[in-house]
Amino acid sequence: MYKNVLQAIEGIEIYPLISFSIFFLFFLxxxxYVxxxxxxxxxxxxxxxxxxxxHEITTLDSAKQ
Known part of the structure; x- marks a missing residue:
C-alpha cells in the first residue's frame, strides 16, 4: 500500500539522494575537523x-578574579 503511494509522488526520488549527501558531507x-x-x-x-x-581547573571566570 505505502509503496504505491510513494510511487505516485513526483520527484520523490531526489530525497534519498539529498539525505545521503547531507549524511556523507557531515561525516566528511x-x-x-578531527x-x-x-x-x-x-x-x-x-x-x-x-x-x-x-585539582583546581582554572577557568576564565576564576582567572579574572
Whole structure:
C-alpha cells in the first residue's frame, strides 16, 4: 500500500539522494575537523580524566578574579 503511494509522488526520488549527501558531507567534515585538530589540545583533554579530582581547573571566570 505505502509503496504505491510513494510511487505516485513526483520527484520523490531526489530525497534519498539529498539525505545521503547531507549524511556523507557531515561525516566528511567531521573527519576533516578531527584530522586538523591541535594535537596538544587533544593530549590535554585526554589527560583530564586521569587528574586528581581535587585539582583546581582554572577557568576564565576564576582567572579574572
Amino acid at each position: 567534515g567531521l573527519l576533516v 584530522a586538523l585538530m591541535d594535537k596538544k589540545y587533544l593530549q590535554s583533554m585526554s589527560s583530564i580524566a586521569c587528574e586528581d579530582e581535587n
